[in-house]
Amino acid sequence: MSLRKDPEMEPKPRNGYSRRGFVQGVGLSGAVGVGLLESEAQAQPAGGAKPVGPGEVPITLQINGKPVKLAVEPRVTLLDALRNKLDMTGAKRSCNRGVCGSCTVLMDGKVVDSCCVLAIDAQGKDIQTIEGLSTGPKLDPVMVAFVNNDALQCGFCTPGMVMATKGFLAKNPTPTYEQVEKGFGGNLCRCGTYVGIRKAVLEAAKAARGGKNA
Amino acid sequence: MPEYRWPEMSQRRVMGKRLSRLDGPIKASGRAKFSQDINRPGMLFGAVLASPYAHARVTSIDISAAEKTKGVTAVKVTSPAGTEIQWAGTEIAAVAAATEEIARDAVRKIKVDYEVLPHVVDESDIQKAGNRVKAAGEQVTGDPDQAFKDADVVSEGFYGCPVLTHCCQETHGQVIQWQGEKIEFWSTTQAVSDIGPDLARNLKIPAENIHVMQEHIGGAFGSKFASDRWGAEAAILSKSSGGKPVKLHLERNLEQMIAGNRPSAWMRAKLGAKKDGTLIAWQSQSWATGGVGGGGMPPIPYVYTNIPNRRLNHSAVSTNAGGARAWRAPNHPQASFLTASAMDDMAAKLQMDPIEFFSKNAGYSARPETYRRQLVKAAEMIEWKKRWHPRGEAGAGPLKRGLGVGFGTWGGAxxxxxxxxxxxxxxxxxxxxxxxxxxxxxxxxxxxxxxxxxxxxxxxxxxxxxxxxxxxxxxxxxxxxxxxxxxxxxxxxxxxxxxxxxxxxxxxxxxxxxxxxxxxxxxxxxxxxxxxxxxxxxxxxxxxxxxxxxxxxxxxxxxxGLNMGGVGGVQIADVEVDVETGVVKLKKLVAVHDCGLIINPKTAESQVYGAIIMSICGALYEERILCGVTGRMLNADMEFYKLAGAGDIGEIVCHLEIDPENDKRGVVGLGEPPVVPTMGAIANAVANAIGVRVPTVPLTSDKVLAALEGRNA
Incomplete structure (x- = not known):
């Protein structure tokens, strides 16, 4: 692993935790998947980053506009923190490897797979989950478009699809059909609801521009 | 007694309307609770240790370090020393712990020694499967030998489709609590009423002690009927942990390896026909695997069941891989693909329009009028007359368009x-x-x-x-x-x-x-x-x-007369193949299905789209790949187990035959029929486009290029 100064590291997260810093700290090089070995956890940190873990560490996440305090092991993903620690189960765990998009949330407005973000690394970011989109009986217009176009069957991938739509439309407010097809390549649906999804995204885009949901 | 029959079509006020599904809002808003979303007070997390070997005997197992791990409440050995493992991914032991991370750590601390045994995981070449092949016995109807002598044209070919996995997005598993005599069971099942008795048998307790709850389920497709070994394992872990609830769902890799799959199907076929296109003889040697138990025999010749002279040989191949389960219209998509491909090759050899050929021989099916009507309708929808060309005559340039036909049937009462x-x-x-x-x-x-x-x-x-x-x-x-x-x-x-x-x-x-x-x-x-x-x-x-x-x-x-079974369907695919890269793109697919009485056309159409998309995956993208050397699944994930995305499915147009005549039959199931014809339609369209048969699905670019070069991929 290169120890070069990474511009992405600046400015440092307020609390000093970051994925890169964490990985440097424990001396692993790209082998996070093998888990944390005790000897490595005790190794001296490189580059001055403060080592954390391997036990639970207190963190604060900014979720749907509110600060939420919780304690997680450094290896816990944002997805697992949401689901297992906070009972926010809208984001789903399906492939758990950043392929299917069932775990999609927005981080600082960007579409991310929350299964591929460490919870400790999500600190200081503005995290938006599906729970924040609609709290009462009134649905978000994207959700309405999904219902109208029967863009869901079993519904397991749906919250991820809805969040991906939010992120997609923020960047592409007037998408073409082809842009929709490409833009949703990161969200898979085994029930095969893409026919409805493509229509729903276009309808939601129209609704956001002031048109009515069909 | 009231008159139960359905009101006349014209009299219905609610049925027949395009209503949005009632659970749409709760699902779209992320509030729907699936089994994986159930969090109970004091809940523990389960994790599974699985065999890395496809065929092995467990010689010793030591769980002491796992048991001593802080936070672990129970360890259950499921494959004790002496157990013969028949597929990679077989559960060896399961752990319950306070957190998921601790449970996984504890699993890694279990020490298992194996005696590794020889395995067979590839059945695509039956010659290499040795003593794993079990022949079902020859079935002969009529006089096929004489018929082949009488035939003006004989067409021979090899066709095949590999094992697919269900790849449910919510993996199998449950939250379960065994406290005292009673079990609370938050399941992932297609059988809310029947899974309790199934688990009860495994645990040897009365079925009435099991309370099953399931609001939503993240995909099943035939793979989620039984309570499974992990159901019993999780229940025992709960009991051993003082009755605390245990959440145990399979990780993605195990979902792909052990939670069900669709058997493969391979076939060498020889067909005989008269010059006018009348099929008179069918001979096939087919084989399949669905794991150690072999594979079900696809019903071939499919739909065209009554070709008068037939010789059928089928063999089941036992492989060291996770067992097959029902998969959306069990055996039908495979049988349809094999039959439609072989028949399409015959039509090409006869230099006959496939629509005419399939229609001419429809008398061999159980519902000739249905198929003939649907062939006409589907051809009209795709503009067949204007756009079809004989096989391989797609014009100059690297992008070749082609059309192909597939067909299917199902019960559904x-x-x-x-x-x-x-x-x-x-x-x-x-x-x-x-x-x-x-x-x-x-x-x-x-x-x-x-x-x-x-x-x-x-x-x-x-x-x-x-x-x-x-x-x-x-x-x-x-x-x-x-x-x-x-x-x-x-x-x-x-x-x-x-x-x-x-x-x-x-x-x-x-x-x-x-x-x-x-x-x-x-x-x-x-x-x-x-x-x-x-x-x-x-x-x-x-x-x-x-x-x-x-x-x-x-x-x-x-x-x-409220419900009935027995339907037919025809689909036509329109593909574009780049003969320089071998990439196949589905441009359009039209589907015509008879359907009985449709209660909600909106959700019914979604079933058709979904079924077709599932088979587009089978035709173009997905396949289980096992490593011959290690016996392990190489793509037990979702990045290399390929599924179609929103941009891979082209335009899909479905025509449900909603009319008073069809309606009179009562309600007929629709989830499976449309999954059947798609693979055949796409494979035939590719053959039509490029002029040669790509014998096996998925029709990946390497196979397309190999077929163009006359090689075996």
Whole structure:
């Protein structure tokens, strides 16, 4: 692993935790998947980053506009923190490897797979989950478009699809059909609801521009 | 007894409408709770240790370090020393712990020694499968040898499709709590009413002690009927952990390896036909695997069952891989692909238009008129006459367009189902079935039938499903649910309504038989002036309730006419193949399906789209890949186990034959039929485009290029 100064590291997260810093700290090089070995956890940190873990560490996440305090092991993903620690189960765990998009949330407005973000690394970011989109009986217009176009069957991938739509439309407010097809390549649906999804995204885009949901 | 038959098409107020599914809002807003979303107080997390070897014997297992791990509450050995492992991914042990991370750590601390045994994981070349091949015995009809002599044209070919996995997005598993005598079971199942007894057998406890709950399920497709070993494992972990609930769902890799798959199907075929295109002989040697148990025999020749002279040989190949499970229309997509490919090759050799060829031979099928009608309709939808060209004559340039035909059939008559309708004095209505909604729209169609029958708006019916405390309703398999639950609901609601009629008849001054429920009122038939509002009618119940059952019995159903089975379907694919890169792109697919009475065209069409998309995956992208050396699955994930995305499916147009004639047949299941013809249609379209047959799916670019070069891929 290169120890070069990474511009992405600046400015440092307020609390000093970051994925890169964490990985440097424990001396692993790209082998996070093998888990944390005790000897490595005790190794001296490189580059001055403060080592954390391997036990639970207190963190604060900014979720749907509110600060939420919780304690997680450094290896816990944002997805697992949401689901297992906070009972926010809208984001789903399906492939758990950043392929299917069932775990999609927005981080600082960007579409991310929350299964591929460490919870400790999500600190200081503005995290938006599906729970924040609609709290009462009134649905978000994207959700309405999904219902109208029967863009869901079993519904397991749906919250991820809805969040991906939010992120997609923020960047592409007037998408073409082809842009929709490409833009949703990161969200898979085994029930095969893409026919409805493509229509729903276009309808939601129209609704956001002031048109009515069909 | 009330008249249960469905109202005339023109008389229906709720059924037949394009209503949005009732659980759409809760699902789209992320509030729907799936089994994986259940978090209970004090809940523990389970993790599974699985065998890395495809064939091995466990010689020793040491769980002491795992047991001593802080936070671990129970370790259960499922494959003790001496156990012979038959596929990679077999569960060796399971752990329950305070957190998921601790459970996984503990699993890694279990020490297992194996004696590794030789394995077989590849059956695509039957010559190499040795003693793992079990022949089913030859079936001969007519005189195939003579028929091949009489034939003007003989066409031979090899075709095949590999094993696919269900790849449910919610992996198999459960949250389960075994406390004292009772088990609370938050399942992922297609069988809310039947999974309890299944788990009870495994645990040797009375079935009535198991309470099954399931609001939503993240995909099943035939793979989620049984409680499975992990169900029992999780229950025992819960019991061993002082009765705390345990959440245990398979990790993605195990989901792909051990939670079910569709058997492969391979075939060498020889067909004989007369010059005019009449098929007279079929000979095939086919083989398949669905794991150690071998593979089911695909019903070939498919649809064209009665080709007069046939010789069939099928072999099951036992491989060291996770066992097959029902997969959306078991064996039909494979049989359809094999048959449609072989027949299409014959049509090409005859230099005959495939539509004409399939139509000409439709007399060999159980429903010639249906197929001929559907071939005409599908051809019209794709502009066949204008756009079809003989095989390989796609013009100059690297992008070749082609059209291809596929066909299918299915049963789909209603399963055994019981429904209870309860009418309360405040006018509220509850409809209860121990059924499940797999995302097919079951909730919505039950509510529509109840509302139709009771003359109420759909919102006035409270539907209770997803709990085995409700009356037993069948498993959702074989496209039998819609027929079963619609029929039992129809009967139950009308039985309850009859009781209400009897109660209010005196007040309306007419016999109960003269009353009808229309527009939220009970009225004398055809006389809205003599009526009571629904609420006023129900108030006459005083402190009582009406509670009436309705039953669909598959043995009696054909006479009653509420549901039926037996459908046909035809699909035509339009593809573009880049002969320089070998990439196949589906441009358009049209599907024509007969369907019986459609309760909700909107959700019905979604079933068709979904089924087609699933088979587009099978035609172009997905396949289970096992490593010959290690015996392990190389793509036990979702990045290399390829599924189609939103941009990979082209345009799909479906035509459901909704008309009075079809409607008279009653309700017929639709979840499976449209999955059947797609692979054949796409494979034939590719052959039409590039001029040569790509013999096996998925039609990946390497195989397309190999076929173009005349090599075996």
């Amino acid at each position: 209603g399963h055994a189902s019981q429904c209870r309708t309860v009418i309360h004095a405040d006018g509220s209505v509850e409809v209860e079935l121990g059924s499940q909604d797999l995302g097919t729209g079951t909730r919505t169609i039950i509510s529509m039938v109840a509302a139709e029958s009771l003359g109420l708006p759909i919102q006035a019916v409270k539907l209770n499903i997803g709990d085995n405390r409700y009356p037993r309703s069948g498993s959702s398999g074989g496209s039998t649910t819609v027929g079963g639950v619609s029929s039992s609901t129809r009967k139950s609601t009308l039985n309850a309504l009859e009781k209400l009629f009897e109660l209010v008849a005196p007040a309306l001054g007419a016999p109960a038989g003269e009353l009808e429920a229309v527009g939220g009122k009970i009225q004398v038939k055809g006389n809205p002036a003599k009526s009571l509002t629904w609420r006023a009618a129900c108030q006459k119940l005083g402190g009582k309730t009406i509670s009436e059952m309705g039953v669909n019995d598959p043995k009696l159903a054909p006479k009653e």
